[in-house]
Amino acid sequence: MRTGERAGGLGRLIGAAAELGEAGRQAVLRGGRAAVGGRWALTALTSVAPPPVPATEPWKLSVGTLIGRHPLTPAVVHKLLGLLDGLGAVHLGPTKVGFDGEEIEWDKVVEIRTCNAFEVLTTTALEHEVDRIREFLPPVPGRKWVVTKAGEALATVVLAALERGSVDQRLDELTVPTRIVHRGLLGRQRTLDTGSFAAATLVVAGQVGESLIATARSRGIPVRPAEQPAVPAQAARVVTLRERTDSVARLLSRIEQSGPEAVEAAAPQPGVSLDKASTGTGRELNAG
Template sequence: MDKDQLLGSTAASADGEAARAGTDPVLDPTPADAAPDDPTGAPPSGIEDTPAKPGLDDLVAGWVGRALDVYPRPGLPLTAHWDASAAGLVRQVPYVPRFATKPLELLDRFGAVHVGPREVGFDGDAVDWDRVIELRTHPAWSSLSADALEANFAQYLSVIPRLPGRGWVLGKVSELLVSLYLAVVPLPDDVARLLEVGDTSDDHTEEGPEEVAERDLFTRRTVTEIVYKRRFGEGERQACTTSVLLQLAFPESTDAMLALAAERGVRVVHVPVDEGEMGATIKRAASWRSAALGLRERFARAEGPTA
């Protein structure tokens, strides 16, 4: 299909969606370097034809992988404010239907990571570094149970009322979260390796750096809590599942938080974990993967393409 045919097909699809929603079918273009789009109703990669040991590109929905490629990453040392959010990544789709604009705006302050020389935070709630007392980190597996993912989905459902375009936005968000989740939660073949302490088997020597990095995402530490001074006493900002997944997708963001904390003399606490709990959690990884795929399918059926 040539470019004109592709654009015509995309516009026709948007016209149909807008007609059902009772709104203007005009599309809002995003910047030229945005990631190419996939069909709105495309299932996340991993549901069908998944190879036995897929890499990152096989696990994520096509548009998600391309959005991650073009999204700016924080440089170190970090000299300017940087943030990432579910809404920001969805906006990398090159033609966002106008009817989806309002629901996207409602997500701007939800499911996000913020870090810069002046402030740090999650979900639209950034705290000035002068008020930050402590950062706490946990390994990713402690925040990524299937129950936590489902609870995060429920939050998105509650944030967006039944406006036109709600289903389109929630469909893209669900593709994003499930794609990022599947890229982190280990495959059955990797579970045994994660459970082996000090393993020196030949299997490790056959893996390249990228494979090792992907497998180790599940145990990588992310900033999950920010303790800060309030007018009276102390407060806490906690990272939701989306915020943890975004830190894993952009590991430079976690590195930037820790580097800025060290620069400002902010205490960093790497919360210790129970090895027994870690083993039990990792063993449940395979069931979590199945639950995530089932959640995506159930979510899509419940919302429909334009609900």
């Protein structure tokens, strides 16, 4: 690698780390409402070098990736962390792309669709994924600890993304790639959508989304906006965003305080500002 290219790559990494560090600071410190225990997830996220733009080699960021970088992760569960990809992951490379444990060959991708982050980052989607955490790991030593850390990682990264929309850039003006349209069996068109963790990662680590879009365009694959629901008035948007941020902060705090035995019960209860907005990505969920 040439010196200039190496320096450029280092500069991008430092810039990405600074961006993530600021997002993390806003997420865990603003108003003292976000639990400080989530710092480890943002530290781990910052330590992952972003992919080149466009992608030149296989790259992945997942819930399991973050837990694997926690200094207290039991050695016995390291080999099982890949099972958490279905809970949240972004896969990217020169030959394949995907979300949440499912990878699609670029040759089969028809188009990439984008959506504004405000419509994707809903509390109902996060609650659903927190409820599913226990499905992804077999009963092995260290499982309870990993279940708690998975909940913390999910909530912390989503909170960081919401905080970015509170203090940095309006989420309804921030576009991220959230749907992969591809050819399935017998050539039938199928779609693959982001979950909460993948969508939040694309918001917080902006270069990941840039790389995905650039890789698609380098292969002649169109990038189109998904159909958007009506955008609420600014005042309503601000209120909804704050409610989502507060709900996720409370969820994170409960996960940390309750421990692994009560992760599934940590989701906000009805009446705690749960949004019912469609995600616009095919993963619509009801709050009831």
